[in-house]
Every structure is written in structure tokens, then in C-alpha cells.
Amino acid sequence: MTDKGEVGYYQDQIKSIQQTFAKFDEAGTGRILVDRVPELLKELGRDPETGLRVQQLLRERDIDNGDTCTFEEAVQHLKNVEVQEYAGPGADQGGDKTVTPLTLMRRLDEYRKQCEEKGEYVEEKKARMKY
Secondary structure, eight states: OOOHHHHHHHHHHHHHHHHHHHHHHHHTTEEEGGGHHHHHHHHOOOOOOHHHHHHHHHHOSSSSOOOOEEHHHHHHHHHHHHHHHHOOTTTTTTSSSOOOHHHHHHHHHHHHHHHHHOOOOHHHHHHHOOO
């Protein structure tokens, strides 16, 4: 995949997430209830545990004491949770463990291809739905 292809793929995934977020933003305010974040992420193909962890982070780091979050807040906390899951235990101990969205997309695409080659189509679908 070329760099232009990766960027296009990433942009398509962001669009998909934004469209799903918009479904949950019934009032059109650009915010959704934090309580609905696990449901949102489940619809995006994420593990239910991931949704609960993102919801917990949103509550812990809530600055305005509200019960809603923006698209950007939800995506940032999702990224933090998934980077931590991908990096594994102790990822915050020394060394640069930063993973850019593009790097994460590449890794997911590589994993998806491996799963497809092995005939593990359920895992392949999960990797494809991650972003």
C-alpha cells in the first residue's frame, strides 16, 4: 500500500467513525452521552471491554463535569486505550512507545492480511473493522 493509499484508507475510517458518532449525536450538538460510548464503540466493532475502558477514561478526565463528550475526546481516549492494549503491559516504562494513527493503521492492515492468508476470517474482519 502506498503512502497515499494509507492516508486515504485512514481518512475513510475516520469518516466511518464520524458517521457512526453522528447517529449517536441525536441532538446535533457535536456531543454524545458518555454512557453511550461503549454502545458506539461496539457498533464500530470494538471489544465491549474497550468501550468500558474508554468510558472510564472519559469520566476520569472530564474537565467540565459534564456527562457528554465530543468526537475528538472519544477518539483520543479510544486511541490511548488501543495503543496501551497493542503495546501491552509496561508500555509506559521507558523508551518511546508512541504509535501514530498511520502506524497503527499499517499494523492493523498487516495483521488483517496475515489473518486472511491463514483463513482466519473472523479475526480478519475484526482487524478490518478496528479503523
